[in-house]
Amino acid sequence: MSHSGDDSLSDAAEECYNAEFRSYPDDAWYNVRVLFAGNSGDKMRVKYDNFSDDYDNIFIADCFKSAYEVYDFIGRFHKASAQLQDPDCSMVVKGMRVCSSDSFGNDDVRFYDAIIDEMLHKKHSYVNGQEECECTFLISWLHGPNVGNIIDKGVVNICLLQGSEILPKLVSFIEIALKKIDKALCKSVSATSNDLVALHKDNKGSPIVKWKPSSLECIRQVSLFVVICSSFFCLSM
Template identity: 55%
Template sequence: MSEPGQSPALTEYKTEFRSYPDDAWYSVRLVGDGEGEKLTVKYYNFSDHHDNVFEAKTFKSLQDLADFMRRFRNLSAQVQDSECSKVVEGKLVCASHSFDDNDNRFYDAIIEAVKYNEHSFTNGEEECRCKFLICWQHGPNRGNLEQKNVENICIVDCSENVDPALSSFLKRATEEIQAASRRISNLTDRIKQDEDVGGVNRHYIVLIDNLEKELSSSTIVEFVRREISIASEACVFPSLSTESYTRGAILLKSEKDSQLLYGFLDNPNHIIVSSNGKPWVIMEKISGPETIRTSLCTSLLKSQVSFSYLNTDELKVVHSGSEEFRTAKGLKDLFMEFAEHQKLLHVRLVTEERKILQS
């Protein structure tokens, strides 16, 4: 905040900065590096140890930069006793809050009401006795009302801050964000092109539920090849002895094949069932780099290649309108109802666990 009779040192501190740690406004001096790459914020009456150094390349978006820019403004001026008439209801001010005798910090507030009192004069000095009811806009008392005297009030300067160091820094940061955006766009285009020609090892996975526990991965692979003529990998996950079904995954290397498989599995006009009539239920469709395949079921794939046997009669497609389809549809709906009930039980389990841990 500025005061009359400023010392030469204070006149260099022409800007206010809203600090990140405590959200309070401080009188600061801005120092650039000449290139706009770095901006140093130096606080009045604080040692260099408290300086903040910002780098233009650290901002991720124009929104982040705009939020940063709004933390700077021209120095607010403390209201003098003879100027209290400038402080009216609805006006934005910057007011001081005392944490203790040696710790006063400034936060924005709105004037809610003013009680004008007659001024006193002692030895020619005017003293304002008016009272100002403010509503804090941020800081530790945000939303609270508090009464202040004129010496606690500063008028906010809403004119544009034209500090050259800040202007240079904002320009450079904007250029960095735009350049990064172009790099990301180019990288995205290149990845898409690479995927189209198979240049990136990306895998697409469809997770299947309600499989027969005896089903082999090779049977799934051959079934997919026979029905829609695409190459795939598959794995069948272990299950509990108390479960009457198991889960599995089908892995593909192209988005095109993934869409073809998903369309086949999710076709409302037919259902894939086991020889015992158990219908497949799609759990989820995910995609990721080669590591997703490795983390999901590489060990299962290796083990199931050795011990699986091929029997494509274990799986078949039943079509809408048939008795088999109606039966499969009823079983599928029943399983989905069961799965939804499991989800609710999981939510309840997490809730009850949290209660026990917090007790």
């Protein structure tokens, strides 16, 4: 496939709500699409499926203060999960991570990650020639308002995770955010080092400068993670 064809496929994919985002306010997963807000690439808009533009989230690269915040942000995206189909319930096993729905009212259904705690298998029935799963899935919530609680769910409530490749626009935005953090951190370290050099001298007049490079190391690790995910995305196209 030609390079231009790859680009068109990538653009078409990002026009769809083919990703999920774990919202900051309620920690639940929602179907979203990602696009740039403006031309510089340092502002990203997250649009929610079946919600008006008033619910859009705007993220600005300058607002991330540490690589840890960027890493958390990356973890809030993944490829849209797939509804578990009745004939495929045997794919789900104990210890498997899934996405499951939880109801908070008549029209308030939200999705959270969970671990399969136990599978209670039952013989499937057939209605009008269609196989219907009657198994019970005991799940333990990993986040959300009921974190840690174990509850039983049916096949209709279970979705299968589909991978973690990152959308190209998200990769680009993250790279910009990391560069801004790196630049700000280097300035901060330079200023701090100068202060330490002025204050701390050993007997030979050599500067004694001690600081922990944990933040810079985290930036390197997150940058490597972005590169790996970006490469994985290209290979999967």
